[in-house]
Amino acid sequence: MKIRTAVGALVLLAAGTALAAPQTKAPHDPEMIDAQGFQKILEQNRGKALLINFWATWCEPCRDEYPMLNELAKQYAPKGLQVVGVSMDDDGDLILMRRFLARYKPIFPNYRKTPGAEAAFRQSILSGWTGSMPISVFYAKDGRQVTHFIGEKSREQYEEAIRALLAGGESIAPQVK
Secondary structure, three states, X not given: OHHXXXXXXXXXXXXXXXXXOOOOOOOOOOEEEOHHHHXXXXXXXXXXXXXXXXXXXXXXXXXXXXXXXXXXXXXXXXXXXXXXXXXXXXXXXXXXXXXHHHXXXXXXXXEEEOOOOHHHHHHHHOOOOOOOOOEEEEEOXXXXXXXXXXXXXXXXXXXXXXXXHHOOOOOOOOEEO
């Protein structure tokens, strides 16, 4: 009888501990998108100044630039800027991508490119894009693509483009590495 009571007490104690422990939400992977999914993102963000950054964990300039983009997203969100990230990582880099996102805790939504149809996806983003990264594409509130950056850029270059975008985005020149 004492054993049953002891086992019962242990079960209740374990259940109470489990209920008292903080419940953390399991991390989820970014939604997969293809060219159509990308168009849907553009439609969902119409009416907002939009910066979409394409990155990968294997891209050193992408890793260097990403924390700055998160800071810029925090700084300019109250002024109307929406930032979106799209990971170009392959399935084999999924664990690295998860760790990367967990480390930097972006305040903006991130998606992941669906494997396959690489060239068609890139051309749906920016005509002539060969896959060089990082790449950031800027869209005016009416959905027009107004400029893009290919290669790592400085905070000053981003801020200049963001301010112009928020002001109407009519005179932003593309910047290629």
